[in-house]
Amino acid sequence: MPSLSTTSNKILIAGENLINEWIVSSNLHKLRTLIKNYLELDNVSFLFGAGSSIMLGSISIATIPMAFEEAIKNIPNHSPGSVGNEAYSEFLEIVSTLQKTSEVKRQEWMENGNKVTGNIDFPLESLLNNLTAIDFIQDNSTGLISKHYVSELIATLKEELFKTCDLETLSNNPRGMQEEDIKNLTANKFFFHEKFAKKILQRPLNLKRANIFTTNYDLAFDMAFDRLGIHYINGFSGFHKRTFKPETYDYDLFFPGSTTQGKVTRIEKVLKYYKIHGSLTWVQTEPTGNNVYGIEEWPIELVKAKREYKRLMIYPSAVKKSYTLDFPYSELFRHLASAITQPQSVLITFGYSFSDEHINDIIYQALTIPSFTLIIVDFKGTGNPEIARLSSFKDPRIIILEGDQLGTFPFFVDQVLPDFIEENIQGKVAETLKNVYDNKDRDNGKSNPPAGPPGDQNASDKPREGGTDSTESNIDLPF
Template sequence: MTHFEPTKNKVLFGSSDKLADWITEGIDQGKIIDKIRLMLKNYLELDNVSFLFGSGTSVHLGAVAIRNFPKEVEEFILDQGLKGEFYSTIEELQAEVIKGKLDKEVFTDVRGWEFVVDETIYRDNESKEIAIEYEKVLNYLIAKDFVLKEDKSKERTDKINELIISIKEGLFKVCDLENRPVSQTIIDRKKASQFEKDKEQGTLLETRSKYIFHEKFVKALLQRPLNLRRANIFTANYDLAFEYAFDKLGVHYIDGFAGFHKRFFKPETFEYDIFYPGSTTSGKVQRIEKVVRYFKLHGSLSWVNSESRDSNNLYGIEEKPLELIETLNNKGEIIIYPSAVKKSYTLDLPYSELFRQFASTITQSQSVLITIGYSFGDDHFNDIIYQALSNPTFTLIIVDFAGTKNDYIKSMKELNDPRIIILEGVFFGDFLTFSDTLMPNFNNVDNNEKVANTLNELFSSKATQQEPTKEPEK
């Protein structure tokens, strides 16, 4: 039986904490979990279901969170001899963000996180990472490089381009999950029922699959009735955790790319689907079950600027295996993060198309968006979500470890809108719990487990019947 600590979790419908109410009413924890699972089942049976995943869904795999500038990327940049250029950039950005507070010893940002000054640079008080988002640094440098490139009156002596390449290459190394150890905390956490069962049997995560929780989520999601639209998975993560999980399960994913040996970005493929051919002369076809629509809104480690453009590659964007990208001399060709200086500026492809798909999908009637491990730190996403909330049939479910401790999510709670549901805390706000314990089982009983249990009962019964009867001792 899975247990959780009530004081470290919340289940908010609007501004009302239903979890506290249920505990007061004396409802046991198993029934509370059943209530939440049933609630999720009802929403997942809507026709238009979407998920938005943030960095909180990959941290257990060894990926770094990019709410601050990753320490490992910083160390990589320093190894490249770019210390002066890098730290001067950080000082410029922090002076703007912190608004002249660099002379103070401690700075607390809107998220409630505390940062301390180290010489002239603020760092996270716990992790010692530089207190500025990775994407903000990259975005700033790309914009600055563009401005300097346009000014033909001066000869450039800066190393901005080298710094951009170094930042991307450093991130590539820390987001390449295949070459990073799984966080030991995932082995130690008493989290999900099935995982505990595996641990009791002595089966460690590494001997099964690093991506077991992504696989569990996808398997549960694919149980939705086939008469519903394909589920949509949107992610802001650069890593390939979902891709590895899809491959392990044999799931087809429509991600905007087409081709085999050469895979190029073709946004029209988002409208494609996969069917079995008609088995009768009437031409009736049947949908293939294992298909999802998959959108990487901030780009991917596996996307690069293509060497050439032609009629088959109009956008100049190619998807490659990480093993080939590892051999590239210029990691600056990796396509990650939409580099608009301000959110009001026009985004270039592929981001303009990806964000258009996100907006058109979640703003349809009878839609539900479930965000998991996303801290609402991206204004592009937030604007689209706020727009969707203007639709009276839209529902937003937020699954986040910090929950309302985050000012962005707290502001959502303060809207007191019952269409906004927040699962918060070390249990209910965690991706591992969500994928393994909270995702509903649409088939009620897993067919394979049912068959296995039936066979075990049959063989057990047969063995009992054949056991020889012993003569009583005299």
Template structure:
């Protein structure tokens, strides 16, 4: 089914956190427990600790949940264990403990990670502007700690595939998902990202470059690109020093052409790649100059991890919805997103994206005003317990296709089954295997 859409001239994918869960990445629909624990460990009176840090965090959470609690007080009841439980209309349940609502299963604070960070940054800005007040709060330190905590939990090289996911796939009623379980046990954790990229790159060369947009901060696609030898145009330029230069989004890569005929041929393995909410590897550089006008540098994670107070310089993930995206690099990234998907004969395939970001949604709905635009939603939950996707379904628009459920709504199924299996996709892998076999046989002959 997807093959016809992938042969359109303008193909784009938008990836959300659902595409990285199998890598051990944390979802940020709620506030991750591991980041909360990181703040707890930073709070105190000991060496390298900050007194009152966790209390400042809890105060912010209570402020953010106050209206929700007030409006939902009639829905809270005691369960058989004596816990206070809030049940919402979509059947999601939350436990109320110490005046804070948490997810009943994961025990995560039931407030979106970015909403917490956005609130703290906005409050810090207001207090900074009030020159008459002497500040005694720990907001700046708390913001730094949250960023550092997220850095630790989003570094997927240090994470493992959840055991429950391997077990679930291995025991699935679908043979294809049983195979996915075996893949997840293997040494190459990026195998599904690689499968997806291989298929995507087999589109006919006369079509425009495929566009991969992601709201994730992790480097899953970067690792997969590198393993496959794929060139990706991501807005950064340089080798030892890589700085943000938005004009590079308009670049392309070609083989040397014939000067007499004036013909050139495009390099095959190239993808346009956009990290709409920033990245673990983006930092504010020390100074701006002619080669670094925007003050944003891309660095290897191993170097960033050695920096003191790395939370002060990491760019992600302060894309404060519609307000912050007016600033670079987000203004340019969102301009590229809007410009790309609103063109004629375009298809946008969202994967693991719950349509919870207003800025993304505004651009997508703008694209729907184009009669030649197609929207394909691949999401595990889909319309189940997700009013955002439910509203999209209710539009009853034939240009909107929703693939949902544990099989069709899974990124692993998309990468391994739904993406077209073009001929020659593993040519280089086969060449490498042939060479290895040849040298192995030659060595045996000499022995």
């Protein structure tokens, strides 16, 4: 196991860094026990952002990548004889207007004493949001706005976004990863997403299904679930023609019951999966009686073959909440709110930058519930202004794990997430040792048997309510 640096990582609880108290000789036992206790709550939800896909070759869209600019330059002029690149000129004009500058502002940094310029310093999702608004106004208000290449710009940006999120065509980005992790990722691109799913499915069956929310468009979790044969409820119904039916989120899967006993048993490998910003495989179609929302889920190979990228249901996240959310997004946000506002709920965010105000409002509303806990896992952590603001509240229900190890997906899955089966075996060993010492002490006429196995005076043989029987050390939950 790689040693954990206590200088480049933090465990913040109520705004206080406890890593030196919690981590002894790189032993993460106390942290894993804390996470395990939360995972044994009835209402468990995860929210994944871009940080869970960076190692797979995905890139950040907090700016407009240069590759997107190059693609826009290839949009042909409407008039064959016209001079210059009209689409690119219109693109720069729109961006500078949104930036409120006379010229397009780019990222800048110094390299070997020279100033280097990079990507356009404007969020890609925000640009798509504004282009969509312009396109809508032009379609419904003749002459109010006069832009000639908006439709082509949207289609081109979505095509490039599709390429940057089509993970199976991208090379891995193993920077900062351990050699063993690189080997696993090379052998199986979705190794850590699969391992995450396996661990979450080890939760006791008497608990509610875990909810997996993601703002990512890519298919990392989709592929991992498929490879493991997991039944994931993602809001679509049908086989050859899959259409969006949000009522399916209220369904569950059971084995057929006995007609004599009237009992049913829940199927084990089931998760609820919400892609709250859309997906590479969601396509807008004409609404019909059987598809009232006009949304279909296509195989990714069909999307590539048809090349109708403008129809992709990729949600442009509004920085300012000035537009009413339409289906399916309003329905997906409603499910997020419902999931995390239940009593005794925990939301674990990973690699989410808190840049979507709709999601943030839902999380902040949940924080008004005393039994709600928010666990933030992020590489930058309090280097992000919004996460720093949450930490400044000094609320014990807000736990932040950050740093170059705790904030990386492989380390989080491997070392922080508990393995319920392994932990329970260790618990049984501890229980056996306790019984051995109990019997030995009784045979010797002694009283007061030890509280747990040698070296673990905090062990408990009392199982958590609604959870698994474990003799691990219990960490008090802050509610």
